Amino acid sequence: MSQISAASKNSDEIDIVMLIKVLWAQKFMVAGITMLVLMGAAAYAFTAKPLYEARVYMSPPTQNDIADFNYGRALNSDLPPFAVKDIFDVFTRNIFSESLRQTFFEEVYLPSLSEAARKTSRDRLYQSFSKRLVVAAGSKENPDHYSVVVQSYDPAEASQWARSYVSKAGDAAKNEMIKNVVREAEVRARNLEQQINGLRESARREREDRIKVLGEALTIAKSIGLTKPVIISGKNPAELSLGVDSPALYMRGSEALQAEIEGLESRESDDPFIQNLRVLQVKYSFLKNLKIDPCSVAVFRQDGLVDDPDSPIKPNKLSILMLGAGLGIFLAVLVVFCRHFLPLLRSNN
Secondary structure (H helix, E strand, C coil): CHHHHHHHHHHHHHHHHHHHHHHHHCHHHHHHHHHHHHHHHHHHHHHCCCEEEEEEEEECCCCCCCHHHHCCHHHCCCCCCCCHHHHHHHHHHHHCCHHHHHHHHHHHHHHHCCHHHHCCCHHHHHHHHHHHEEEECCCCCCCCCEEEEEEECCHHHHHHHHHHHHHHHHHHHHHHHHHHHHHHHHHHHHHHHHHHHHHHHHHHHHHHHHHHHHHHHHHHHHHCCCCCCCCECCECHHHCCCCCCCCCHHHHCHHHHHHHHHHHHCCCCCHHHCCCHHHHHHHHHHHHCCCCCHHHCCCCEEECCCCCCCCCCECCHHHHHHHHHHHHHHHHHHHHHHHHHHHHHHHHC
């Protein structure tokens, strides 16, 4: 048994030695095939169109960036201030939205293609576009750090598209936030307007009711000939309970009652006599005229500058040349093996 194993081992060594001898004998063929494949790989590496990649990083805005979104909201308990996370969530929702991708595809990507390329299936074009523009969420270490990656054969185009896409997402989120804030203010202003109108209507009716009550008291005072206030037990009418519903209101005398009725009838506005009306009017005016300048707010921060990429990500020339050399050697060995050993195997069989 040991002799057979030894013989087998010797046979393997002989086969390896023989293979090396055969390869050495065919070294020019091996070198030729390797060089041919290597030249093909080099031709591809140096003639393939370079692909560039631009990347934009985004972070949440600062408190100062969102200050105008909260302008005046602290004065109203039913309108709580926005947090940084609330604003940034609106931005991230927009940057991942399919509607923004579709808009960018229609307005930016398609016009950049040639007339012949645009005749291709729109589904395939959109798939190609989706591969060239990728939005990535933050990592576990930095969950609030998002990025937009754009690939293009033109380095300037790659950086321009990346900046444009982020800018469009920012504008959409900013407009959405401004619309929400202004809409909430309009609803709140409308509620305040209803309160103000309600208080004015209530005051008007109360004034009309008081005129009627004073009119009845005036009729009684005139009927008994009472023109001056009556003093009872050393007290004047101001010290007595002579409210609107007092049955002794006529004791104020016809002159005082007539003067008050004329004053109430000639009153142009009840606003100065309505409690807390001015406070409501100030809030109403503020909410009604609330405007937010888009230039004064931000929904994200760009982390770093976006310059035109100066080195392509594809093709990787060194990797292609190494792969070509390895493939050339493999094909050369395979050819030599087939030419030399296959006839021997067939003759042995």
